Amino acid sequence: MEAPRGIVILDFGGQYAHLIASRVRRFGAFAEIRPPETPAKELKGAAGIILSGGPQSVYEPGSPQADPKIFDLGVPVLGLCYGLHWMTQTLGGEVKAGTTKEYGRTPIRIEGNGSILRDCGESCVVWMSHGDEAARLPEGFVRIATSDACVNAAFADESRKFYAFQFHPEVTHTEHGFDMLKRFVDLCNAEPWSMTGYAERIADEIRKEVGDRKVFMLVSGGVDSTVAFTLLNDVLGAKRVQGLLVDTGLMRKGEVAMIRDAFDRLGITNLHIEDAAEEFFGNLKDVYAPEEKRQIIGNTFLAVQKRVSEDMGLVMDDGWMLGQGTIYPDTIETGATKHADKIKTHHNRVEAVQRMIERGLVIEPLKDLYKDEVRQLGEELGLPHALVWRHPFPGPGLGVRILCAAAPEPTSDVTLTLDVPHQVLPVRSVGVQGDGRTYRHAVSLFTEDPFTPPESYHALSVSIPNANPRVSRVLLCLSHSQPTQAVFTPGYLTRERADLLREADAIVNEELAADEALSKRIWQFPVVLVPFGTSDGGQSVVLRPVESIDAMTANAAGLPPDVLRRITERILALAGIDSVYLDLTSKPPGTIEWE
Ligand code: XMP
Numbered sequence: 098m099e100a101p102r103g104i105v106i107l108d109f110g111g112q113y114a115h116l117i118a119s120r121v122r123r124f125g126a127f128a129e130i131r132p133p134e135t136p137a138k139e140l141k142g143a144a145g146i147i148l149s150g151g152p153q154s155v156y157e158p159g160s161p162q163a164d165p166k167i168f169d170l171g172v173p174v175l176g177l178c179y180g181l182h183w184m185t186q187t188l189g190g191e192v193k194a195g196t197t198k199e200y201g202r203t204p205i206r207i208e209g210n211g212s213i214l215r216d217c218g219e220s221c222v223v224w225m226s227h228g229d230e231a232a233r234l235p236e237g238f239v240r241i242a243t244s245d246a247c248v249n250a251a252f253a254d255e256s257r258k259f260y261a262f263q264f265h266p267e268v269t270h271t272e273h274g275f276d277m278l279k280r281f282v283d284l285c286n287a288e289p290w291s292m293t294g295y296a297e298r299i300a301d302e303i304r305k306e307v308g309d310r311k312v313f314m315l316v317s318g319g320v321d322s323t324v325a326f327t328l329l330n331d332v333l334g335a336k337r338v339q340g341l342l343v344d345t346g347l348m349r350k351g352e353v354a355m356i357r358d359a360f361d362r363l364g365i366t367n368l369h370i371e372d373a374a375e376e377f378f379g380n381l382k383d384v385y386a387p388e389e390k391r392q393i394i395g396n397t398f399l400a401v402q403k404r405v406s407e408d409m410g411l412v413m414d415d416g417w418m419l420g421q422g423t424i425y426p427d428t429i430e431t432g433a434t435k436h437a438d439k440i441k442t443h444h445n446r447v448e449a450v451q452r453m454i455e456r457g458l459v460i461e462p463l464k465d466l467y468k469d470e471v472r473q474l475g476e477e478l479g480l481p482h483a484l485v486w487r488h489p490f491p492g493p494g495l496g497v498r499i500l501c502a503a504a505p506e507p508t509s510d511v512t513l514t515l516d517v518p519h520q521v522l523p524v525r526s527v528g529v530q531g532d533g534r535t536y537r538h539a540v541s542l543f544t545e546d547p548f549t550p551p552e553s554y555h556a557l558s559v560s561i562p563n564a565n566p567r568v569s570r571v572l573l574c575l576s577h578s579q580p581t582q583a584v585f586t587p588g589y590l591t592r593e594r595a596d597l598l599r600e601a602d603a604i605v606n607e608e609l610a611a612d613e614a615l616s617k618r619i620w621q622f623p624v625v626l627v628p629f630g631t632s633d634g635g636q637s638v639v640l641r642p643v644e645s646i647d648a649m650t651a652n653a654a655g656l657p658p659d660v661l662r663r664i665t666e667r668i669l670a671l672a673g674i675d676s677v678y679l680d681l682t683s684k685p686p687g688t689i690e691w692e
């Protein structure tokens with residue numbers, strides 16, 4: 098869809114660009130992310146500009162720069178952190194390394210009439226993360242907030258509607274942060290943005306893009322592809338759309354039936370269901386590396402799609418195109434993902450799909466939307482509430498929740514001095530520490546009553562990975578109160594392992610479904626199968642409930658003791674499961690998924 102007159106976030110490489118854009122949209126104004134070097138003339142239609150944070154120092158050679166002419170566009174500009182530094186330097190002020198670095202919650206005092214910070218009280222606590230600061234303000238600016246370590250914590254030039262915050266109003270840790278952002282958004286007079294009527298608004302564009310072709314769409318079972326398929330049916334009509342649900346053998350228990358029922362109720366019957374589990378498990382035999390598994394799963398999807406579509410007489414180049422449920426964060430590389438080590442490839446962007454995109458053979462009708470917007474659209478299209486508000490589930494399904502390893506990970510290289518019972522586990526998992534993704538050890542803690550663990554264990558989940566570069570996760574053992582021998586069994590992706598995890602996952606989902614408030618509080622609850630237990634051939638389950646807003650960062654979620662106990666007892670009753678663990682790690686340092 099042609100972008101409405103919205104607020105543009107110039108992304109200097111911080112990790113919060115999507116967070117800023119999705120917040121702005123929730124305030125009812127359109128927002129999009131652009132690279133920092135976007136020429137000012139391309140931003141003429143913008144209603145306002147937000148300069149994001151970034152990891153570099155603005156005075157260092159090679160640091161990202163925007164076009165200084167954006168200040169002549171006559172629109173409000175808000176600089177955050179690095180954005181503040183670039184704004185200060187470009188408009189004639191001075192940026193220096195501060196005498197004290199500030200990280201985390203920091204009180205600020207609001208000065209003068211507070212400008213954009215009015216109504217935030219005389220002082221409030223904000224989230225800081227900086228070494229540099231504005232030592233001298235550019236002409237025309239007046240300080241509006243100060244902190245102990247940063248004299249110019251916020252400043253403004255009211256006449257030009259330029260604002261700069263050293264802190265991050267977009268994160269939940271900043272008190273009144275959303276009010277501050279909202280006030281800036283209100284100043285911009287951006288074109289209103291809401292999901293109401295979105296289907297109607299983009300209908301013309303979908304028709305134009307598809308022309309007289311038809312769309313073939315892989316429906317994965319996830320929210321995004323389900324909504325995209327429903328939207329395409331709605332706009333193009335059933336005769337011009339054909340859906341294919343490939344049962345990979347890596348889906349949740351009862352998932353295929355649930356999707357089929359939802360579509361049946363909407364009268365959508367153009368979905369072919371292909372059971373390809375054997376083919377997936379065959380291709381994944383003896384494969385252990387997570388990224389290789391992802392590639393194989395992505396490529397097998399395509400192979401099955403090609404075979405089935407050919408059987409159906411659908412030829413991609415000849416009258417048919419491919420539909421995908423890709424959403425905005427998957428298409429826009431932010432500074433935070435651009436340089437990240439390539440440990441995860443999005444399955445909608447494997448090479449073969451990339452080539453089809455280049456040839457104009459792919460339609461992605463949700464590519465401008467954030468997840469919560471996709472959900473609203475799904476409800477508007479008549480999909481059941483429970484289906485569209487399901488926790489996100491990764492495209493490769495249980496495939497990335499079954500840890501595969503040919504040999505135990507040596508644990509002798511990790512030495513911990515802790516005064517609580519603990520054990521280094523013989524597997525590694527993916528984490529995010531510093532700029533890169535890493536495979537590191539998990540350490541389990543033990544206690545007599547794991548369902549109400551000592552408060553200190555949560556502090557340990559932070560301090561252990563901080564102090565030990567070889568550890569990225571801290572778990573709590575729910576099934577044993579003391580370390581036991583960890584018996585490793587080599588394992589790749591098999592139907593047996595998938596069936597076992599499916600049962601454990603179904604138990605967790607049943608318990609969550611019984612508590613709607615809990616289910617809402619939790620963003621995602623991966624249940625992970627790991628290839629070691631306390632007996633020969635035995636395996637373990639890791640529970641990974643997290644709270645998050647956008648999956649970029651996440652906190653390990655606490656569960657009511659009775660729920661945790663029931664889940665543990667029921668999973669332990671499954672034949673083949675010896676132990677159950679709860680992941681206490683936040684992201685960073687541990688990612689949400691284990692692979
Ligand atoms: P991490 O593990 O990076 O996950 O903290 C962030 C979010 O991404 C999801 N995820 C995936 N989704 N294909 C997907 O479609 C994948 O390969 C994949 N890997 C992770 C994860 O579930 C979480 O919501």
